Amino acid sequence: MDVLLLSRLQFAFTIMFHYLFPPLTIGLGMVLVYLGAMRLRRPEDPIYEQAARFWTRIFGLNFALGVVTGIVMEFEFGTNWAAYSRYVGDVFGSALAAEGIFAFFLESGFLAVLLFGWERVGVKTHFFATLMVAVGGIFSSIWIVIANSWQQTPVGFEIRDHVINGQTFQRAEITDFWAMVFNPSAVDRLVHVWLGSFILGAFFVMSISAWYLLKGRHLEFARRSFTGGLLLATVSSLAQLASGHSQAKGVGEHQPAKLAAMEGLYESKRGAGLSLFGWPDSQARELRFAVEIPGMLSILLHNDPDAEVRGFDALEADYGMPPVWIVFQAYHLMVGIGMLFIASTLLACYYLWRGTLYEKRWLLWYFVFAVLLAFVANEAGWMTAEVGRQPWVVYPTIVDGSPTGGLRTSDALSEVVRAEQVLASIIMFGLIYALLFVLWIVILNHKIQHGPDPIPGTDPGPRPESEPGPGLLEAATGRVDHSGTLTEANEPPDGRRAGPTGDR
Amino acid sequence: MDLHLLWFVILGVFLAGYAVLDGFDLGVGILHLTARDDTERRVMLNSIGPIWDGNEVWLVTFGGAMFAAFPEAYATVFSGFYLAFMLVLFSLIFRAVSIEFRSKLGSKAWRRAFDFGFFASSLLATLLFGVAVGAAMAGVPLDERGLYDGGFLDLISPYSVLVGMLAVALFAMHGAIYLLLKTEGDLRHRLYNRAWTGFGCFLVCYLLVTIMTLATIPRATANFGAYPWAWLVVLANVLAIANIPRSLFLHRPARAFASSCAAIAGFVFLFGIALFPNLVTSSVEPEARSLTLYNAASSEQTLWNMAVVAAIGAPLVLTYTGLVYWTFRGAVRLDPHSY
Numbered sequence: 001m002d003v004l005l006l007s008r009l010q011f012a013f014t015i016m017f018h019y020l021f022p023p024l025t026i027g028l029g030m031v032l033v034y035l036g037a038m039r040l041r042r043p044e045d046p047i048y049e050q051a052a053r054f055w056t057r058i059f060g061l062n063f064a065l066g067v068v069t070g071i072v073m074e075f076e077f078g079t080n081w082a083a084y085s086r087y088v089g090d091v092f093g094s095a096l097a098a099e100g101i102f103a104f105f106l107e108s109g110f111l112a113v114l115l116f117g118w119e120r121v122g123v124k125t126h127f128f129a130t131l132m133v134a135v136g137g138i139f140s141s142i143w144i145v146i147a148n149s150w151q152q153t154p155v156g157f158e159i160r161d162h163v164i165n166g167q168t169f170q171r172a173e174i175t176d177f178w179a180m181v182f183n184p185s186a187v188d189r190l191v192h193v194w195l196g197s198f199i200l201g202a203f204f205v206m207s208i209s210a211w212y213l214l215k216g217r218h219l220e221f222a223r224r225s226f227t228g229g230l231l232l233a234t235v236s237s238l239a240q241l242a243s244g245h246s247q248a249k250g251v252g253e254h255q256p257a258k259l260a261a262m263e264g265l266y267e268s269k270r271g272a273g274l275s276l277f278g279w280p281d282s283q284a285r286e287l288r289f290a291v292e293i294p295g296m297l298s299i300l301l302h303n304d305p306d307a308e309v310r311g312f313d314a315l316e317a318d319y320g321m322p323p324v325w326i327v328f329q330a331y332h333l334m335v336g337i338g339m340l341f342i343a344s345t346l347l348a349c350y351y352l353w354r355g356t357l358y359e360k361r362w363l364l365w366y367f368v369f370a371v372l373l374a375f376v377a378n379e380a381g382w383m384t385a386e387v388g389r390q391p392w393v394v395y396p397t398i399v400d401g402s403p404t405g406g407l408r409t410s411d412a413l414s415e416v417v418r419a420e421q422v423l424a425s426i427i428m429f430g431l432i433y434a435l436l437f438v439l440w441i442v443i444l445n446h447k448i449q450h451g452p453d454p455i456p457g458t459d460p461g462p463r464p465e466s467e468p469g470p471g472l473l474e475a476a477t478g479r480v481d482h483s484g485t486l487t488e489a490n491e492p493p494d495g496r497r498a499g500p501t502g503d504r
Numbered sequence: 505m506d507l508h509l510l511w512f513v514i515l516g517v518f519l520a521g522y523a524v525l526d527g528f529d530l531g532v533g534i535l536h537l538t539a540r541d542d543t544e545r546r547v548m549l550n551s552i553g554p555i556w557d558g559n560e561v562w563l564v565t566f567g568g569a570m571f572a573a574f575p576e577a578y579a580t581v582f583s584g585f586y587l588a589f590m591l592v593l594f595s596l597i598f599r600a601v602s603i604e605f606r607s608k609l610g611s612k613a614w615r616r617a618f619d620f621g622f623f624a625s626s627l628l629a630t631l632l633f634g635v636a637v638g639a640a641m642a643g644v645p646l647d648e649r650g651l652y653d654g655g656f657l658d659l660i661s662p663y664s665v666l667v668g669m670l671a672v673a674l675f676a677m678h679g680a681i682y683l684l685l686k687t688e689g690d691l692r693h694r695l696y697n698r699a700w701t702g703f704g705c706f707l708v709c710y711l712l713v714t715i716m717t718l719a720t721i722p723r724a725t726a727n728f729g730a731y732p733w734a735w736l737v738v739l740a741n742v743l744a745i746a747n748i749p750r751s752l753f754l755h756r757p758a759r760a761f762a763s764s765c766a767a768i769a770g771f772v773f774l775f776g777i778a779l780f781p782n783l784v785t786s787s788v789e790p791e792a793r794s795l796t797l798y799n800a801a802s803s804e805q806t807l808w809n810m811a812v813v814a815a816i817g818a819p820l821v822l823t824y825t826g827l828v829y830w831t832f833r834g835a836v837r838l839d840p841h842s843y
Contacts, residue, residue: 061604067557068600072593074567078582079589085582089575090802094810097572100565101817108561109824112554113831116841120831132824164576164650164799165792171575173803414583416652425590432597439601443608 004410006422007080010429012386014072016379017433021066023378026141026194027201028059029134032114034228036127043123046455051221052130053118054452055205060115061443065436067108072429080422084393084412090173091157091180092147099143107136138194145193149186151394152385153254156180159405172394172405184254188247189385195240196381199341200374202233207371208448210364218451223358226367230352234345240338245300251388252301255395256310257319258388261327263297264290265311272297272309277332280324285312287328318398322390330383337377344370507807508797511573512776512783514814518569520772522562524765529556531679533599533626534672535698536619543838544691545619549603550842551686554832556603558825560596572810576650576800577783584644584652585636588659592632599625607843627672634671638664641717641724641778643787650784650795663716670709674771677702678764681748684757688835699752699760710745717778723790724778734777741770 032055039048074096077085085093113121113129121129150156156179157172174180206229212222252259259265264280264287265272273292280287295305302309312321344366351357358364389395396406529552539545552559570578582589602622606615642663645654680699684692717724728734744766751760779785783800786793801807 064557064600064604067560068597071560071564071596074564074571075582075589075593077571078567078578079586080583082579082583085571085575085579089571089578090806093568093572093575093578093802094806094813097565097568097810098813098817100561100568101813101821104561104564105558105817105821106824108558109828112558112828116554117831118841119839160803164795165648167649174806174809177805177809414579414586416583417586421586425586428590428594432594436597436601439605443605446608 023197026197082414095147103140205229525559528682634668638667646786
């Protein structure tokens with residue numbers, strides 16, 4: 001088999017597995033910071049500590065998997081893509097090293113205090129550690145998205161000759177560090193990644209909470225968690241719409257071939273429509289079964305319904321053509337899920353406001369499973385970005401009609417690695433990741449079944465009368481109590497605590 | 505000092521940090537199966553519980569810094585030693601999995617499987633690191649362009665395997681001494697025996713490696729002629745090693761631990777001196793084909809940018825590493841949050 005194809009498959013597989021975890025921990029990190037802050041502000045309310053402990057355990061599991069699968073990525077740049085490493089080390093390497101120094105030490109150090117420090121440090125120190133872990137995750141995403149964005153829209157560098165033992169070859173060398181950091185796509189993409197992470201974290205919280213609500217367990221905890229998750233998800237989904245629009249404009253400007261692939265645009269068009277569905281056929285060079293809003297793409301990109309949008313007829317000679325079908329479908333899947341999220345979170349907010357949210361069992365069931373869509377949307381976004389950049393690993397700039405400064409994926413491979421080596425490592429990764437995935441599901445399920453630890457000194461009977469006055473939330477929960485299906489009495493007795501083995 | 509040399513030193517510091525810190529982690533893993541029962545195993549596991557993850561970051565950052573500062577050497581080593589690095593990856597993944605998941609379920613078979621996984625992956629990772637150091641000392645086949653020109657088996661020689669065994673003995677001893685600081689009672693008493701055994705094995709390997717290096721790798725000692733002050737490090741290294749049995753005999757584990765940390769840092773330093781000015785030494789025509797601090801480096805601009813990053817980052821890193829170690833000081837107490 002072809003070493004290029006195998007290496008691409010290996011990279012795609014390992015990074016997509018890795019990318020299940022970082023967005024989740026970034027999103028959950030925000031949840032933990034919120035819970036920690038509330039625990040400081042309202043020490044009399046034990047539910048924040050209960051929630052913080054529960055979500056911290058879930059966070060720890062996901063964080064560990066993110067770390068071990070992340071080391072793989074760093075190794076692969078050197079093992080499989082050595083020519084790429086030689087070409088971009090001067091630029092890309094410094095962002096990666098900055099991630100190590102500024103983010104990883106911060107995260108891993110304070111993670112210890114976050115996970116193991118409950119009985120060892122005070123509430124304030126613990127909150128500080130929570131904050132630092134969350135900030136570490138954000139720092140990490142900043143550097144890695146900057147590095148990736150530089151590959152998409154490279155600036156601040158020059159191609160220079162480098163001599164080794166009398167042989168000359170070319171590589172990218174940095175000329176302007178801050179131009180590299182604030183490359184044209186970096187900020188847009190960073191915001192998009194963060195919002196995607198918040199959405200995933202929020203939907204993850206809502207999924208588990210909705211499940212508890214449907215099963216009638218840990219009701220107070222589940223209601224509060226669900227409400228918090230819903231607010232975060234609603235705001236983030238709406239903001240993601242704006243972010244996605246801004247990013248698409250940037251792609252149209254800096255990576256026109258990627259945009260053409262996202263929209264299945266084989267021919268340049270005045271007044272291009274925005275397709276909702278379609279089936280790109282690169283052989284026939286047409287978008288089959290297209291359902292589109294006329295003129296909308298031109299409006300979105302240029303604020304002008306008659307503006308011209310370039311297709312592959314004008315672009316292919318300079319940029320080549322990525323696998324259009326994959327890019328088109330991944331992009332449309334992501335956008336479609338985004339639209340669904342906006343509609344469903346707004347609907348849920350409406351029901352929350354009406355106070356009937358927790359009666360809508362169908363909607364709760366939807367939220368139990370919607371987290372899978374959130375994972376899919378994050379992965380699809382990654383595919384759009386990375387497959388859309390092909391056949392380039394570093395995108396070229398067009399100077400006098402010819403691509404300059406880029407690096408083709410086919411030229412980025414390790415010179416000395418053979419196909420059977422890559423195949424062997426893919427098989428090994430396949431096996432070990434399958435094991436990791438099964439363990440992840442088993443432990444996650446175990447933790448969810450275990451649920452939050454009961455609050456010490458409270459028996460899970462009916463709630464006392466002296467609750468604070470009915471707010472939005474109480475109005476909603478009141479309805480649940482009257483519905484008869486979801487009552488606190490279903491709460492299992494304190495028999496599910498892990499034995500002496502413990503559980504974090 | 506020019507920027508290239510500065511980055512060679514910084515890489516050395518990262519490597520020494522990794523070897524000293526993850527060294528005792530790996531050592532605890534190698535000793536893990538010698539514990540008597542589940543509680544003892546959990547005490548040993550939790551002695552590194554909150555910190556092993558942070559210790560491994562030293563390796564990740566070493567890799568990132570090498571990528572940035574010496575991309576040629578990074579690309580050559582990682583792609584050339586493909587299979588070896590994949591094995592390192594798998595042992596690191598498996599190790600993390602074993603630590604993370606071992607205590608999550610009560611089942612005996614589950615725990616046994618991960619106990620063995622923790623031991624085997626710690627052993628394999630240590631052995632591979634040692635073999636890599638041995639192969640780097642001996643030199644590897646490189647072509648004119650600085651690309652690796654051999655297979656997996658070219659890394660394996662009697663010398664590199666012996667260095668691998670040295671690494672295993674050294675880390676096992678280091679881990680046993682670390683555990684003396686974190687345990688109490690009967691377990692601690694028995695760990696003294698482990699520390700002595702570890703020291704004995706280490707001493708044998710150390711002497712063999714020293715003799716073999718002097719006899720078969722003349723390049724390794726060539727720099728001592730040019731830089732006589734390096735003999736001071738050799739002397740300090742020998743004194744640190746000699747202080748380990750002395751401190752063990754006097755039941756001063758903290759001093760023994762400080763000595764074994766110093767000994768490991770000394771080894772990394774000697775490794776650097778032996779390589780200098782090469783990063784990857786070619787076994788064929790070492791003068792013409794090796795990757796050095798100069799021909800394998802990034803541009804001056806990047807080395808400078810990175811130096812600024814390191815200067816800002818280093819005090820922060822040291823501060824919170826210190827804080828975390830301080831938070832979890834003292835003997836291990838199992839609580840509901842333990843592994």
